[in-house]
Amino acid sequence: MTLSDYLSVLFLLAGALFFLAGTVGLLRFPDVYTRLHALTKADNVGLGLIVIGLAMQAESFASVGKLLLIWLLVLLAGSSISHLIAKKALQKGVRMWRR
Amino acid sequence: MEALSLLQWLIDGLIGIGLLWLAWRALFCPELFKAIVLFIAFGLLMTLAWVRLKAPDVALAEVAIGAGLTGALLLSSWAKLRGFDANKGMGAREKNSEQAEQKTKRPFFHGLYAIPLLLMAVGLGYGVLQLTPYATGLSAVVAENLDASGVSNPVTAVLLNFRAYDTLLEIAVLLLALIGIWSLGIRPSVREATPDPVLDLLTRFLTPLLLLVSAYLLWVGAHAPGGAFQAGSVLGAAGVLLILAGWRLPLSLAGLPLRITLVAGVSTFIVVAVLTMLGGAQLLAFPPSQASLIIFVLEITATLSIAAILAALFLGSRPDHSEKI
Amino acid sequence: METFYLALVFFLLLNLGAGMWRVLQGPTAADRMMAAQLFGTTSVAVLLLLGQVEGDSALHDVALVFALLAAVTAVAFVRRAWSEPEKEHDSK
């Protein structure tokens, strides 16, 4: 195992951790808005870290480019969709959680 | 090595159990909307199963159609159904789903149905277990003739050369489904409100990307997973996205130009089929020297037709009548 | 390395199973759809990892199409299926 292998393992583990955090948040948080917050962590950071980890192992720049494209796409789509869901939920009067 | 194969089994076991569980919940949970979301999730997991079965071509098709188009179709039909119930008044809103639920509460008869089905499952399972554990099927035959087919991806070779008649009939079936829907004379839904700026931006970004990916899949299909179906369904998804964002085909294009696009795939196929027969060969048997070119032409027209048909299937009503509500 | 990737895939799949609870539980339609969204992103990660294990770059294409089409489904949800009010008050 070379240094880049260790680094990539590190990134991948960190990514998996964010996915776990996202899932736990989705299950445990009290309302739509906080759950959205948890979901976007998994979407953006979790997948981003996994993409970085895999990009270190990629053979060609083309495949690194494709990996980054996938990440950017999920980033853009995920955040727009989250915005739309949150806005719709506010319009509909889905209650916000208060302690 | 031991840990590796154990992990493989765990992953496949999890996917298999997940598929069965999702199917069960999607079919037997009381709420329709929940059932649809579960079915979408089922389609996504199905994609992973195809990948595990080493069929990336099928995974691509499943992802574009099973996960994308079927989900959008089901969601929009559900919304129309609900909107219809809502129009009839508050009392009727939940009627549909509740009736469905009441009907499932007849366990005695349903238990009787389950017995022959269980027997059938056991019989089929026994049959599968009796099969030889290793079989190569037709892969050797395909590999032998791959050089003469004009492409190097075996699945594309089968779809557009060896069994091109399947594809011919398949595009015809798509067209028939569309004719069926159009002949139902469904009233178009009321024009939607202008999209939110963020959705507008997302659409403007996604549509060119969908076009690009579609063209890429068409090109890559000759030597790697991809091809006319996948490209066509991705292109069709671009159409669905535009329809969702409130865009409609301009009326000047909704007449003849649209119809020509819809039938382009099947008519090119028929012309090629007739020409090959006139050339003294069998139906759709391409001469190896020209096979590559013929497949290229067929794939392009098939992609355009499949995309147009899928988008039109999603729209549901005839686009040239959409203004007369 | 391969074992590690597969272990990661297994872990992510377990995550998916846990996330399914939110689809079943709801309570609003948005919650269910969000869980499906997480399902999509996790599957993209799984596809990328499997692509690395099998050395098959075609799986990157599958992941790309997956990300694109998941967005289309989500748009369908926001534009069509969730236009009805959640509670009993009618806006139309």
Add this chain to the structure above:
Amino acid sequence: MSIAILYALVGIGLFCLGVYALMIHAHLLRKILALNIMGSGVFMVLLALAGRTEITPDPVPAAMVITGIVVAVSATALALALMLKINAITGRAELNDAEEK
């Protein structure tokens, strides 16, 4: 038993679940979901049996399944349109043959 056989058994399970749901549900949207799941089960059996090799799997079933997936989506679209039409005419998304009503 190999992984391919595992998936073939899952496919049989999906098919039977689909048939059962098709028989007991009255709501047409459920029936359409059931038909789709039956189809997925059949595709899975086909591809699993094609995957019974160490080398690259048989491409012919894969091509057939791709065709099948596209046909399934067009059939689903037609079925959904028919369901909406039935709902518009009778007010219920169900077929009332041999009804109590």
